[in-house]
Amino acid sequence: MRVPILSLGEVLVASIQDALTDRGWRQLQADLLAQAGRRPPPGSRRKTAPRGVVIDLSTMDVMDSYATRSLDGIARMLALRGAETVVVGIQPGVAFAMAQLGLGLASAGTAVDLEAGLALLAEQVRGDGRHHGA
Amino acid sequence: MREYWDFYEKNRDAVDATLRAVVEKIPAFAQVMRSMSPAQLAEQEKRGLALQRQALVEGNWRPYLEDLAAQAENFARSGIPFSTWLPLFTSFRVLLRGRLFEAYAADPARVARILDGMNHYLDRAVGVLGDAYDLAKERLIGQQQEAIRELSTPILQLREGLLILPVVGLVDTRRARQITESLLLRIRDRRAELVIMDITGVPIVDSKVANHLAQACEAARLMGAQVIVTGISPEIAQALVTIGAEMRGVRTLADLQSGIEEADRLQGFGRSKSLAHEAAAETA
Amino acid sequence: MAVTMAPESRLPVRDDGEIVGARRAARALAATLGFSETDLTMIATAVSEIARNMVEYGGGGEMTFAVIDGDGRVPGRRGLRITATDHGPGIPDVERAMQDGYTTGRGLGLGLPGARRLMDEFRVESAVGVGTTVSMTKWVV
């Protein structure tokens, strides 16, 4: 199953709906990388390639080390393509279990929900914002 | 066992009548009995008997012991001490033994077998009862401690997006979990982006506590909130570095005032509107 | 002397799809025991880590989920015990494998030590050339 990716101006939003298989993660990675670097066709209102990506995990009930490593890897690859990643919506129980495992998301920003994530990206893209990354 | 059961069955009516009289003289039990209707009492008695039969005749003890444990937990919860039960068991032993000697005076071997059966049965029951009491007590104490802990860790919202969490008292694994869980829920519900965790009131910060705090900060970070830990005394700073538990990756500041100043800066509040400024004006 | 009682279920874990199946099964069974929401997530996460190891290093294996009733004292304390068995190459140095950050693959080396932190009881038995069994238990408070 493929993760739908929404384009909101300069930002891409990917909402992961369910537990992803390994192939699902690779697909998401390929899709985001392809879209993040793509300039809009001539004549579009938007002139630049997407500068930010929000990955919404609000419906995920488990983030294990494999998923976290995949996600962090995607954020690092997106950074090489000039796009910032913000992960949003990690639920309290999931955050608790991740911290106990010793997992962090060093390469991505984090925000409590989509709205906060978009605000954080707007700040970062403007370049005057604080960094939520460690 | 079987022989004991048969003997008990034969004498049950008489023994139970006498036991009931004993029970009624123990105020705590009498109260429980009065709180139940005769129909309820009869029902419970029937059930207990069936379970006992299953244990003693079929050798299937589990349902009986479970039922006993559940009842014991109820008694323990309603504050009836374990010792209240002992006269009941003693009376039972004495009663049945008397009848046994009367019935089989001529057959001491049989008396001995039935006595062994009775003692085995009673020892098992008393053992389960005692353990269930211990467990119920432990649970009760645990729940009370939990309630006290929850009361003792308030999480306040200072302004939009900013929470303050003063931690007071000892932090063990259980409490660390409780604090972290309530903090994470609050972050989501209040959509907080910044948390000041003030540990001025935590007397001991060893590597374990430091670890718990670092985990709480990391979990909060994953939810999108940055945590600033304040209130690390000179002594604690020395201790943490000495044992190599410096909470790397956690933003720490000397005192709450510095934490609030930092929050003002991070949230982009100018001097006039800042909380730090207001606080300073108040103390001036 | 813990007494195990039904329901007990057994699932093969051979690929990533079955890893997801195993953690769903664990969560569903645990939910019937009255674990808190955070506990359910902790259990599912530990299962995911151990199942992943079986697929990644153990050549696939099998997981059983059993409700435990009684922790050797009183019938009444309930828990979930998960046992993962594979017949892969085994772990030569279990103590080392249990350390944070140790990996022989490309992982983060947090699966075994992390699962131990997430559960109440945790044991690894492994013999080189024979296989690995991880058993872990979580108690309802």
Ligand SMILES: Nc1ncnc2c1ncn2[C@@H]1O[C@H](COP(=O)(O)OP(=O)(O)O)[C@@H](O)[C@H]1O
């Ligand atoms: N079922 C298994 N069979 C063989 N080796 C295993 C198994 N589980 C774990 N290991 C070994 O233990 C190491 C540590 O495992 P783990 O802590 O999960 O970290 P990771 O999976 O990231 O390597 C693995 O790299 C592997 O060498």
Ligand SMILES: [Mg+2]
């Ligand atoms: Mg692993």
